[in-house]
Amino acid sequence: MSSPNLFRPLNLGRIELKHRIIMAPVTRLFTDEDHVRPPLAVEHYAQRASEGGLVIAEATVVSLELGGGKHTPGIWTCAQISRWKEVTNAVHAKGAHIFLSIDSLEPLADAALSTYTRGRQPSGPSDATSIERSDSPSESHAHALNEEEIKSTTRAFVKAAKNAVAAGFDGVEVGANGYFIYQSLHRHLDRYGGHVESRVRFALEVTIAIADAIGADRVGFRMNPSSAFRMSSLAPEFASLTRKLKELQLAYVHIIKSYTITNLECDKHEGIKPFLALWAQASPVLVAGDFTPESARSALDTEYPNSNVALVFGQQFLAVQDAEQPDDNPLGFQIPELKGLNASFYTGFV
Numbered sequence: 001m002s003s004p005n006l007f008r009p010l011n012l013g014r015i016e017l018k019h020r021i022i023m024a025p026v027t028r029l030f031t032d033e034d035h036v037r038p039p040l041a042v043e044h045y046a047q048r049a050s051e052g053g054l055v056i057a058e059a060t061v062v063s064l065e066l067g068g069g070k071h072t073p074g075i076w077t078c079a080q081i082s083r084w085k086e087v088t089n090a091v092h093a094k095g096a097h098i099f100l101s102i103d104s105l106e107p108l109a110d111a112a113l114s115t116y117t118r119g120r121q122p123s124g125p126s127d128a129t130s131i132e133r134s135d136s137p138s139e140s141h142a143h144a145l146n147e148e149e150i151k152s153t154t155r156a157f158v159k160a161a162k163n164a165v166a167a168g169f170d171g172v173e174v175g176a177n178g179y180f181i182y183q184s185l186h187r188h189l190d191r192y193g194g195h196v197e198s199r200v201r202f203a204l205e206v207t208i209a210i211a212d213a214i215g216a217d218r219v220g221f222r223m224n225p226s227s228a229f230r231m232s233s234l235a236p237e238f239a240s241l242t243r244k245l246k247e248l249q250l251a252y253v254h255i256i257k258s259y260t261i262t263n264l265e266c267d268k269h270e271g272i273k274p275f276l277a278l279w280a281q282a283s284p285v286l287v288a289g290d291f292t293p294e295s296a297r298s299a300l301d302t303e304y305p306n307s308n309v310a311l312v313f314g315q316q317f318l319a320v321q322d323a324e325q326p327d328d329n330p331l332g333f334q335i336p337e338l339k340g341l342n343a344s345f346y347t348g349f350v
Contacts, residue, residue, distance in 0.1 A: 013170075042086045062075065171251055287304075
């Protein structure tokens, strides 16, 4: 069964997509001790690039000070930038485009790593936050950012965006899906906290600064209005943020539909349609939501038939790459549950 809407072109900032099947920023957690991608990363992304398609590379930490997780990729050193340049060259050689997802793990940074490697404790959106990572045996105790730390954090995001462009990325995606920018929306203190308009200030200021540095048409923003991520619902904050981001003329907004994330149940918000209505097709919308080939066809043919919408997939892009794929199944095959962190896990299943 064909799906003409899946294969309609779409202008996304400075690039033009030939189809609307986009690879999500799927976390791999596979680097050396200096947060440099392995050579396998080049093969991994090249395998998943398609003519006129878009790959969003995995969430990447903007600086050592704002990192905190073992094996998380970085974009602040020459070695990191050089390896990412190999990745972008390989993706572009396939005729595809690639954005980099940038974020900070704070305040979910590993406390031990923060203390002994970075010489500081992780920062957070509140002065009374204690969060236990699901993937770390240590517990992080966050402190509220002061004004200088807010400025230095913004500078780190801007520098990371510039480094991404230097590494050959077509743009960057600013993340608000569980980590630092997301949790800044939950802040209750000072001029970045309290009422809704103040809580979105940091996310907005960072995005504006990045857009000023590399161009708004090279910037996407990812949000997950349905996920409470161990917090109360942030739907009002995301609604306010959507209205404000709309004015920036970004390349796109990337919205995640409600579903279960790892072992945490997400908030069951009424859906993403209120946010789509607020966005009002100001620029394209990327929608992620555990789509299958069948539901993807239905979504673009019936739910968003006249909209500038593309669909984002994760696990389908991790399927075995050398399997013969039928013409009517461009999304690949379902795969077994991820089992280990090794070469086959990184580049495909054998």
